[in-house]
Amino acid sequence: MCRRAMRARRDCRLTKSFAASGVCFSARARRSFLSVVRKRARQRSLLARRRRLTRSAFFAEGVCGIKRSLREIHGTVECLHCKPTAKGLPERAEGFYASVMARKKRALITGVTGQDGSYLVELLLAKDYEVYGLVRRSSVQSFERIGHVLARVHLLSGDLLDERSLVTALEEAQPTEVYNLAAQSFVKASWDQAVLTGEVTALGVTRLLNAIKTVDPSIRFYQASSSEMFGNTPHSPQNEDTPFYPRSPYGVAKVYGHWITVNYRESYNLFAVSGILFNHEGPRRGLEFVTRKISDGVARIKLGLARELRLGNLEAKRDWGFAGDYCTAMWLMLQQPEPRDYVVGTGRTHSVREFAAAAFREVGLDWRKYVKVDRSFLRPAEVHRLVADPRRVRSELGWKPSVSFRELVSLMVRADLRRLQPPEVVLVGERRSAARR
Numbered sequence: 001m002c003r004r005a006m007r008a009r010r011d012c013r014l015t016k017s018f019a020a021s022g023v024c025f026s027a028r029a030r031r032s033f034l035s036v037v038r039k040r041a042r043q044r045s046l047l048a049r050r051r052r053l054t055r056s057a058f059f060a061e062g063v064c065g066i067k068r069s070l071r072e073i074h075g076t077v078e079c080l081h082c083k084p085t086a087k088g089l090p091e092r093a094e095g096f097y098a099s100v101m102a103r104k105k106r107a108l109i110t111g112v113t114g115q116d117g118s119y120l121v122e123l124l125l126a127k128d129y130e131v132y133g134l135v136r137r138s139s140v141q142s143f144e145r146i147g148h149v150l151a152r153v154h155l156l157s158g159d160l161l162d163e164r165s166l167v168t169a170l171e172e173a174q175p176t177e178v179y180n181l182a183a184q185s186f187v188k189a190s191w192d193q194a195v196l197t198g199e200v201t202a203l204g205v206t207r208l209l210n211a212i213k214t215v216d217p218s219i220r221f222y223q224a225s226s227s228e229m230f231g232n233t234p235h236s237p238q239n240e241d242t243p244f245y246p247r248s249p250y251g252v253a254k255v256y257g258h259w260i261t262v263n264y265r266e267s268y269n270l271f272a273v274s275g276i277l278f279n280h281e282g283p284r285r286g287l288e289f290v291t292r293k294i295s296d297g298v299a300r301i302k303l304g305l306a307r308e309l310r311l312g313n314l315e316a317k318r319d320w321g322f323a324g325d326y327c328t329a330m331w332l333m334l335q336q337p338e339p340r341d342y343v344v345g346t347g348r349t350h351s352v353r354e355f356a357a358a359a360f361r362e363v364g365l366d367w368r369k370y371v372k373v374d375r376s377f378l379r380p381a382e383v384h385r386l387v388a389d390p391r392r393v394r395s396e397l398g399w400k401p402s403v404s405f406r407e408l409v410s411l412m413v414r415a416d417l418r419r420l421q422p423p424e425v426v427l428v429g430e431r432r433s434a435a436r437r
């Protein structure tokens, strides 16, 4: 019906100009003229569809063609917005087009309860997005990282293991952008749960891309790829053209996620991009990752809550940046005219030993007195050194990190000190008793 509405308007306009040209306007001539025009329009509409949502594509497709979910809302094949009137296309269709274009951007974030999810929510809310977050069912829900913005986020239940739940979430949120941050993201755990890691971190990406293809192929998609994909590569620094050599089931799963994103972009013309992000940290980082384990350990030792810090390989080197900065890069990637993959990192690398030394220095302690090497934290296969070559993201997206290595260490240690500090009321009590003494 929508197409018929389009056709009615086009025919009406074209036959008028045809008649105005003074050419003989017999019924037969009109019919053959229109059949040629329609054929061309069909070709144009196909091209436009391939080129995403332009204004002409919107009408050529018919509103319902683009927003298939609308058809379900109307509960009828005939879309009210596009129903033709005696005058051709109704004003409502124009109005609807304008309202669709002017509507708030909507984002769906998988992994919204994770470190990056929490920073991305803040960023998108500040940009006036309508934000939806996918959360998986758990007997105890932990919204620790997003508690402060919970009232402004729509939470939807779903799991990367379950494609149907992803379709439902997309239909409900009707996002313009999807950020796939959900994953089994802890490298060490990926050896113990290699199949689960593959199911979530690798196949989960295919499920989500399939859901997008079914619900609305105009959605822009961001895949959280990782520098772990470079693993043991002999090339340094690593950029978008560096070959992958993953060293863990996690790294292997991320390589799959990366290539399926590229493949769906090339096969189905989706706006799907892969951000190859190097390690990014902050006070919201999970306690199992080395930087947070160190900042937490240092704060505990400083406050007399622990005596030592047990770590694995101190010589491993990583390119560490602040997670908030990296979420800006994710967003920038989805605002570009063309989908492209980017490496995101600081371009500087430091060892675990250097991180630990800087963290202890922050509280005036010598790391050598407290750090013990514990072989149980070593990995079956290690990634020894990673460092980004972020030239493309800098030159094309204008992105650069705002927090240096020293600042990152300092802000993480200070945040853990604040968190673990005895409550203020104890300090006040202490001050009073000190005053009495």
Ligand code: NAP
Pocket: 110, 111, 112, 113, 114, 115, 116, 117, 134, 135, 136, 138, 158, 159, 160, 161, 180, 181, 182, 183, 184, 185, 186, 200, 224, 225, 226, 227, 276, 277, 278, 279, 280, 281, 286
């Ligand atoms: P994170 O803190 O571990 O968060 C992971 C998120 O995924 C959590 O919200 C978790 O939900 C969710 N999740 C896990 N399994 C799921 C499933 N089956 N279905 C739905 N959700 C599921 O990770 P992050 O540091 O924020 O990283 C975000 C993404 O970037 C991950 O994909 C990670 O692999 C990737 N990445 C991270 C870094 C980095 O340095 N941080 C670098 C490169 C790439 P629960 O709260 O329920 O567990």
Ligand code: G4F
Pocket: 185, 186, 187, 188, 225, 226, 227, 228, 277, 278, 279, 280, 288, 289, 290, 291, 293, 310, 311, 312, 313, 314, 316, 317, 318, 352, 377, 378, 379, 382, 383
């Ligand atoms: O902090 P990590 O566990 O991070 P890893 O393995 O680099 O992975 C993180 O960054 C990736 C990006 O490259 C993400 F894709 C991934 O999701 C995750 O966010 O370990 C960093 C290094 C490793 O070489 C590890 O062997 O620190 C070494 N390390 C030494 N002692 C330790 C420890 N790692 C942990 N987790 N715990 C230790 O006690």
